[in-house]
Amino acid sequence: MKKILPFFIFFILFTTFFNCSKSADNKLKKDKDFVRDWKVLRYPYSNAVLSLFGNNEFKYSETGHTSELYSEGLWSMKNDTLILNSLRPNECLYIDDFSLNEKETFESMKTTLKNCNPKPNSKFFTEFNNSKFIVKTDSLIYLNLNSDYKRQYGNYKIY
Structure with a gap:
């Protein structure tokens, strides 16, 4: 019994260390793959990119046949969820609601x-x-989209 106990303790410590280093490697790989440019398909005739940077900043740009949109701000992670918060510019611009939850006319x-x-x-x-956004291996799934839009057209495609 005295010979088995040290071996058992060594085995537990080795297994714990190996699993921790493996988790750290997976996190580094995920971060490396995650911090990049993501293509966003929001409308049929738009071209959009969400760029995530290693310093927790993001930039979003979108062009359509009649408009140009942008945003920049800070991102954070909570478990498998990406959270974006824009920093408003100090210039007069119309605000586009990414989630389409607000009914928009030029007057409103x-x-x-x-x-x-x-x-x-x-x-x-x-x-x-x-x-x-829920982070998947090769895509982001937007969680705040207007439910009527989502039911009719599906969710945005972000990959």
Whole structure:
């Protein structure tokens, strides 16, 4: 029994160390694959990219046949969930709701600054406000999308 006990303790410590280092390697691999440019398919005629950077900043850009949208801000992770929060620019722009939860007409659209009138043909600011995405191996699944839109058209494709 005295000979088995040290072997058993060694086995437990070795297994624990091996599993911890393996988890750390998987996390590093996941972070390396995760921090990159993600293609976003939101509308049929748009071209969008969500860029995640290692310093926890992000940039989003989208062009369509008649518009140009952008955002930048900070991202964080909680378990397998990516959370984006935009930093509002200090210029007068219309705000695009990424989640499509607000009914938008030009008369009702919010602006980045109070009581301002954006210049014609200016960019739109896409606002991410605690926007959540589940991280899969090769895609992101957006969680805050308008349920009516999601039911009719499906979720955005982000890969």
